[in-house]
Every structure is written in C-alpha cells, then in structure tokens.
Amino acid sequence: MTITTQPTESMTAVTTWLGEFGAALTANDQGRAAALFTEDCFWRDLIAFTWNIRTFEGRAEVTAMLTATLDLVRPSGWKVTAGEEPAEAGGITEAWIDFETSAGRGHGHLRLRDGQCWTLLTTLYELTGYEEPRGLRRPMGAEHGVTRERTTWLEKRQHEERELGVTEQPYVLVIGGGQAGIVLTARLRQLGVPTIVIDKRPRPGDQWRSRYKSLCLHDPVWYDHLPYLKFPDNWPVFSPKDKIADWLESYTRVMELNYWPNTEAKNASYDEASGEWTVNVEREGQPMVLRPRQLVLATGMSGKPNVPSFPGMDSFRGEQHHSSAHPGPDAYRGKRCVIVGSNNSAFDICGALWEVGADVTMVQRSSTHIVRSATLMDIGLGDLYSERAVASGITTEKADMIFASVPYRILHQFQIPLYEQMRERDKDFYERLEKAGFDHDWGEDGSGLFMKYLRRGSGYYIDVGAADLVANGDVKLVRGQVDHLTSRGVVLADGTELPADLVVYATGYNSMNSWAADLISADVADRVGKCWGLGSSTAKDPGPWEGEERNMWKPTQAEALWFMGGNLHQSRHYSLYLALQLKARQVGVPTPVYALQEVHHLR
C-alpha cells in the first residue's frame, strides 16, 4: 500500500483558524478573538475557562467571558487532536481539538462555517500535576524491594475504612449512593480526594433492587457505561434492575469506594468562617458527626417524591402510595388499581399490574409523549450509542463529547427531524393510541423526548410494551383531573368515580433543591433555587433562558454545596467536571467562577 498525504482543505481551514485564535488569545485581544466567531456563535465551556458550566451566545458574551478569564487561564497549544481528521459536510467543518490552560489539559470540538467558528466546546479533562493514575501512570501495586513492617494493600484499605470519617475527615461527603454518587466518588478516589459516600439503604444497588420487579433500564447499554470499567460485551441491551444493582455493588468494591450503607444524613450546616460542614448522620443506627469541606447531594434528580394532596386522601380505605414506594404487583392480583399519572412510572406500573391480572385504570391528567424503545434506540441514539456506533469508532467517551458539543439553544433543531422520522415509522402505533383516547404530544416544539428530559425531566414514556395495553383497552384510560378521594376510590373533576383497592400516585418528583431544604434549611434551598431545566419557557421549565442545566454539576449560590445527578450518560460525563472542580479546590488550584448561576425560580 502506498500512502501519500497532503493536508485536506478541512485541515487547512481548522489549523488556520486555531492559529489565529491562539494568537489572539495569547495577545490578550478578546475583540480579535471574538471576531473569529460567527455572529450567531456558541461557545460552551465545561470548566476550562470559567470553572463553571456555561454556554456563551454571540460575540459580546464571548468577549466578556474572555475579558474576565484570560489572565488566569492563559490558554495555549491549540491543535487538532492527533489522529482525528477534520471533515466538512453541508458547509460545516468539524474538528476535535486539544489545548492547555494554566491549570491543566483541555479537549474540545469546533465547528467552522465560512472560516468562522460557529460552535466551540472547551472542556478541561485533567489538572496538570494531578493526573489520574491510569495507563502509564497506573500504580505498581507490589512495592518491590523489601521493607521492614510494610503495610499491604489490604491493611491500607482496612485502615482507611476504619479511620476515614472517624479520626480523619473526608474532604468531600456525597449524600446518596445511587449511580450518580457512585461514579462521582469513583472519580474522586482516582483523583486522591478523600471522600465518603453514604446511603440509607443496606447495599449499593438497592436503589434499583427496591423498585418493581419487571423494571429494566430504559436506556441501552452503550449509553449506560460507568467510567473506568465498561460493561462487558455480553451485557444485555436493557439491563434488568437487579443486574445493574449487582454491577453497581461490584463496582463500588472494585473501585475501592468508601461507601457507607445504612447511613442517613439527618441535618447539615455550613460554617463559612471555617469552611467546614457539620453533618449529623446516623450510621448503622449510631449517631455520628462528619465534617467535610464539600457537600454533594446526589440524592437523585428524581429523588424527592412529589406526593399530591387531594381532599379525602386520609379517608381512603384502600392502599395508596407514591410510585417511588410501589412494591411491585404481586400483592395486587385481582385488585382494582388506579394509577394517577401517565409518564414512565405510570406505564411501567400499569403494565406490571396488568401482567398479574389486576384491574388497572390509568388517570391521564395532561398530555404525554411516547416513543417506542426500539425506534428511539435506532433513530434517536443509534448514531452515537449503539453497536453500529462502536463499530464506526464512536466510543462512549466520544459520543458524550459529540453530544456535549451541540449547544442546548439549538439542540431541538437537531432533534425535531429525528422525531418526525419516529412519528412516520410508528404511525399506526400513534393512531391506535389516539383512538384509545390517549392525549399524546411531541413536546411543545415537536422536539421529543430528550428535550423534555433536559427541560423538565418528565412528561414522557419510553414504551417497552405497556402503551399497547392502553391502546387496546386492557389498561383502562381515563382523562381528567383528580378532584378528591372517597373511602372507596378516586373521584375526577367531571364526577367520574373510580373504585379502587390501590391508588398509585405516579406524580413525579420535586426539584433537587427540596433535598437541601430538608437537610440544611429552606433558606439555603431558596438561595440555590430550582435545579435542572434550561429555562426554555416551555411547560415546567420557565425562562429566562439559562443555556445549561440549572445548578447541576457546578457551583451554586451556596458555597461548598453541589448537586450531582442525571441519567447514566450524564452521571458518567459530568462527574468528571464536578470531580475536577472539587479536586482543584482541595489542592488550592485557583478556581474563580465566571458567571455564577443566578436564581430565577425557587423550585
């Protein structure tokens, strides 16, 4: 094989741009740098320039950000990532790029249009001098040579388990040992940040084990990998809940996390003068005080149940509970079950109850968006997270970065055509649902499921089969608002009576800052404000436009208080940036936060 190479047009365009951009930054000429962007540009920064997670829109915002940050950040070494050929399509040239800052090493993505930057993603992936011990830097394990009274790996682990949180305080306390807390703690461990993660349940993975028995992940395996340790290639596409639970339990052990099960945080307060939290916890029934410097709430973005208060609930003689407390169908064979709600949990619970022969009624209070799982996998995720993507070189890490490179402001434009394809492919399915009286939507702007998730974290069902039960009448569908309960059942606003032995409130969850209200104070919760949502001015996501998820994985108005959560993709990807923010603070790398989250909504 004879190979002759010359720089492609795309490569020339990108290196030219990077050269000019780097020179403008080195010259501290923010205006010249901003002029290299299109008028409608986006620059998304994940902690590399701002020690924050922000997207800047238009040249003025870019200029302002650079003016505030360049002195400290001193970016340099802009280049195309080795082995990644820039490519042009539809007038847009895309490239993977690398750079350095005064604090560490960065990776990013660039889209050029007519020689100007349309979108730029900059991320910091490691701190210079605090690189993770991986690959060539991995630990030796054995300490060669002989040393009197050496301590072994086991003795060190046992010492740490015995002393950390007792005689030595952790730098970080993570409350909530679900997937988000686990992956963040794994990253902190690799970075050498003393961390304890606590959870009230007996075993890692119990967050999944305790859910209804037929539950499987709704996202496919390629989307679900944890950092450091990928699922093996025999892992099922949709992981059964107990299998993912066992994986999480093994993972906490293999990654050597200081995971305290059976431990509940009772209250917490922060002393600004000493920079220390006082957290009262109950561990295995015994009260203890922990004094971390940083507190992370990883209690689940859908952690705190939103339990409605309908008149008459106290007089209802049957069983009633929030979907999060639903024990599964086994006790309800032959019983009359009313499920209030029509999103994921409602459908899953309806399906499982129907399977055991319960008499099931779903109360739909507002429109819901449904996509079939196979269709979503193929059209919605297939280019980034699938066996096909892996085969074409899109690793999970690369897929995460590609996804991160599309600014939230315009993400819906890329999503809408996908959902139009889905609508077309499953036309019959949607017609049947409609005929059954189901109130279906595609999101306010037709942008579908993922935008709903990012904007409000609710309002949809990924159909794994239960939608057909509604379409064919096996699960009875009623539309309307709940007016009140009687001793015998649920009464809707139009007077419809639904006799019930069981009422399940599949009514969703509150904003994560409600956890802060319970644990710390209403004052602190209000200071932080609403978590999650982009400020899209769509239902349950009021404006103004934020451009990023509110308060997630980044500094909040409450010092030393952080919110960690999201699905497995987000937990995996954003845990890196949160971990680096915490590591930088631990070791005293300056972390001036640019454009700290403002609070526009309390919850």
Next chain:
Amino acid sequence: MTITTQPTESMTAVTTWLGEFGAALTANDQGRAAALFTEDCFWRDLIAFTWNIRTFEGRAEVTAMLTATLDLVRPSGWKVTAGEEPAEAGGITEAWIDFETSAGRGHGHLRLRDGQCWTLLTTLYELTGYEEPRGLRRPMGAEHGVTRERTTWLEKRQHEERELGVTEQPYVLVIGGGQAGIVLTARLRQLGVPTIVIDKRPRPGDQWRSRYKSLCLHDPVWYDHLPYLKFPDNWPVFSPKDKIADWLESYTRVMELNYWPNTEAKNASYDEASGEWTVNVEREGQPMVLRPRQLVLATGMSGKPNVPSFPGMDSFRGEQHHSSAHPGPDAYRGKRCVIVGSNNSAFDICGALWEVGADVTMVQRSSTHIVRSATLMDIGLGDLYSERAVASGITTEKADMIFASVPYRILHQFQIPLYEQMRERDKDFYERLEKAGFDHDWGEDGSGLFMKYLRRGSGYYIDVGAADLVANGDVKLVRGQVDHLTSRGVVLADGTELPADLVVYATGYNSMNSWAADLISADVADRVGKCWGLGSSTAKDPGPWEGEERNMWKPTQAEALWFMGGNLHQSRHYSLYLALQLKARQVGVPTPVYALQEVHHLR
C-alpha cells in the same frame, strides 16, 4: 489526504499461498497441501482440525493429520484477516488469517519463508449456530411487550441457583474455583452449557486471600486480564492478592456463575455406559450427589503440595508446614525460620519473614533461575503485554495469539536472546548473587524463565526484592540436601545443623493427575499420566517430545475427564478451546479426536 493502494508484495505472497492451500484442501489432496510447507514446518492446531491441541512437525505429520481430518473438517474461505496487513521482516512474511470449517469459524497465523509455509497456527474460535451472545448478538435484557406472569432476570437466576445440581444436573462440573475454574465456567455460561463450579473455601478469591499477606501477582496486569471483562486502566501493574481476590469474587457474580463455595468433592466415578459421572460432594457440610456428563479438574497446576518426607520430621518440636499452608510472617517475629527451597514461594516467604524481623535461613537444594521483575516485564513481556504493546495495537487477545503462533519446539530460540539481554542488563545483580554463594542457572539451554515454566512449572524466582536479602546476607543461605530433622531443627547431608522454630517446605507441587488419583482412582490417574510439560528432555520434563503441554485443556485417555489450569494468560486463552470442546460435545457436534495424548510418564 489522498490514499492510493495496491497490494503489497507481502499481501500477494500470502493470498497466493492461501489460494493454493485452500484449493489443495478442497481437492482433498493432502500431498499437494503438505508440499506448500517448508521441510522444517510446524502446524499448530487448537481444535480447528483435530479437536485436540497438537503441533505437527514436518510434511509427513501434516499429511497424516490432513488425511485423517479433511473429510470431516472441510475447511474453506481462507483469507487474510480484514484490516491486518501482512508484513515481511528478515525473510519471513507474517499474516493473520481467517477460515471456516464444517463446525465453525477459525482464526490463525501464518509465516511464509520463500513462498512456503514455515509455521501455521489454526484455531477454532466459535461454533456455527452456537455463537456467544456478544456485541450484536447480546441479549435484550428487557423483554419488551407485556406478558402475563413473566419471570424476571432475578427470578430466573434464583430458580437456577435453587435447581441446578438439585433437580437439574449440570452438563459440566468444574472442581476448583480459582482463576482457571472461574474463567472456564464464565466461558461455558456464555456458551449456554449448564455448569457448576465448586470450591471448598468460603468465598471466590479465597485461594488468593489465604496466602501470605505481602503476596502480589508476579505477572503484570496486561498479562492477567480475564475474558470478557478487562481490568480498568487504573488497575495496578502487580495486583495485590486481596485485590485480585475481590476482583475474582465480583467477576463470578457479574458473570452470573453457579459458584458453590464451601463445597468439597469427596470422590468421583465415571460410568462409561451411561456417560455420566457420579460425584459425591459435601456442600455447606451436607452430602450431595452430582451427576455431570463432563468433569473438569481445575484444582491448580500447582495445587497438590509436594510434601517431602525427611527422617525425623515427626520428632521436630517446632512448627513445620508446606509453603502452601504458610500463614504469613506475623506469628514468627524473632523466631528462627528455615525455608527449604529456593524458588518463588521460598523467596517470597523469606522476604516476608525477614520484614517482620525473623531470623531466616534459606536451604538451596538445587540451582534456581532468577530474573528481576522489572527486567522481565520490559525485555521478556514488553513487546506483547505492556502499556507500550497496547499503544501499538497489540491487544491482549492478539498478544495471546502471537504467543500461541510460535511452536514450542523452537520457542526457546526466541527466548534465549531475551535472557542474554537480561543477563547483561542486570550483570551486577547476578555477580552479587554469585558472590553470596547462590547457585544460579538460566535453564539448561539458557532459555530462561518462561521455558522453565512451560517445561516443569518450577525452578525460578521472579525477583520482586527478596533476592537482594540473599545477596547481602540478610537472609542466610545454605546449600545442600536435607538429611533429616531433629527435635530442634534441620540437619543437612554435610552435617550442618540449622536450629529452627519454624521449617517451611517450599518444595513445590505434584502433577495435576495426583488430584485424579485422590478423587477418582490411582488407575484413572495412571491412565491419564503426567500433566504439564512438553517432553523437552530437560530436568523434570522427561521426553519423548510431546510438543504441547501434556493433558492440559484437551482430551485425555480418561473419557469425559479434563484438566484446566495455568497462569492467568493460559487460563484466559486456553479456556476458550476447552469450553468449545465441551460445548461441541453437549450439542452433539462431532468431535473426533486426532492423535490423542499418549502416556509416557505416570507423574
């Protein structure tokens, strides 16, 4: 980038040869096929042609093998593996190849010299119709759709755990739940072969946990990966014993093995008429009978201790035990310890005892080969198993195949120059050892450690520091044979008396067939004969030349009885071929064994 390609000379040479070879095989013309090989050729087959593990040397053996096997095997589709460019160096053209047989799909490696085949490796890696559920074939996990009374993943697992071995018999019983038993069972599970693996210890990994506390793997991480689930890239180079133990425990769970801890096999007998074993086991103290079709002994190639019987042992008043029963140094601070032996275990134990301040004497009875761990890693393994190898595209799987492609008959020729390099690099080290009176060797033909391992599984120490203790006299060295023990210590043949509070017999292990003698009968053990060794006519590996490890991972003279073992590299690689042999028998794929192992030595 402009790419123009044309077949290279190497590619042309390989495709020409494969074309002629394939045509000769299709024409059933064994002579024509054999004429395509050099006079001094080697063809190594891992179950693809022979349902055996054999190397054929010279054209006559190739012809004979083809004559016996071609009718059934019907090989076809010989081609260069996609993406693997053949390359020429030093007059040898190397290529990766693929082919098919009537039973499945094969992968191999070819070396051409002057247009003729010098070495050929053929392996079968999957059975057609019984492919493992990986990648595109991975299970869905969730069963989409709703089904009345569906059983969940957890319920199926619980059912299997409850019933297998009780109401349903396993097809395979693996005795010994160390690394070899675990990885074989993992492969069998993926292939859908009902298998139970039993171990007498309480937890998977206890084989490692129970060893002395400073023990770490002597092989580096790249050499140690298990199938399906690689160690994460933060894994230490030399895994501490408790860490690898935890990994094995997590692995058995994540891979969903039917692992019975606290279970000991008492005796076993095979009924040829019914093709069934009767194995009496004691599980958690309760007697049970298992009736598998196939029995695998995975009790460790260094499993059964070789305890010497010296006169006077029964009168010795101190403590004495075999190295495998050594509890670690903690109880022997300040005590006089005599270690009989000078290989790996002896050095490890001497080092650990010295570290706690014991008075340690090593009794060297015969010469030992020592290489320093870092040197071995760099020169001996670095091209195949290292971060450098990974970076240059040599995956673990590829490294295994490269290693397998070099015929055992000539492997020492490739090894000798490596050990000459090591000798040169660590010249000072060996001089110091010699000065201290240590009897050092490089193997009879100077081929070093790995050949010693393959030939006799003993006779060496991978130095992780303790050799210096001998060199500098911290550990006292005495050379000679043990004559007898007194109540106070050890007396050597030359009359030297070694007073001792503790005597450790680091005297190695018996052949694996000694396990069969204990478990089944002396008759069956003798029928199988010695396990391990190549027949190299060097010390502890008597001829005649076998060309492969005796009785390992392949059929033996005892029907339905198999031996599984070796280091992590061998366990990983050869477990595939043993698993496929068992799977083929389970589903009735014909498996005529060509050139069944003959027995030349009983133990």
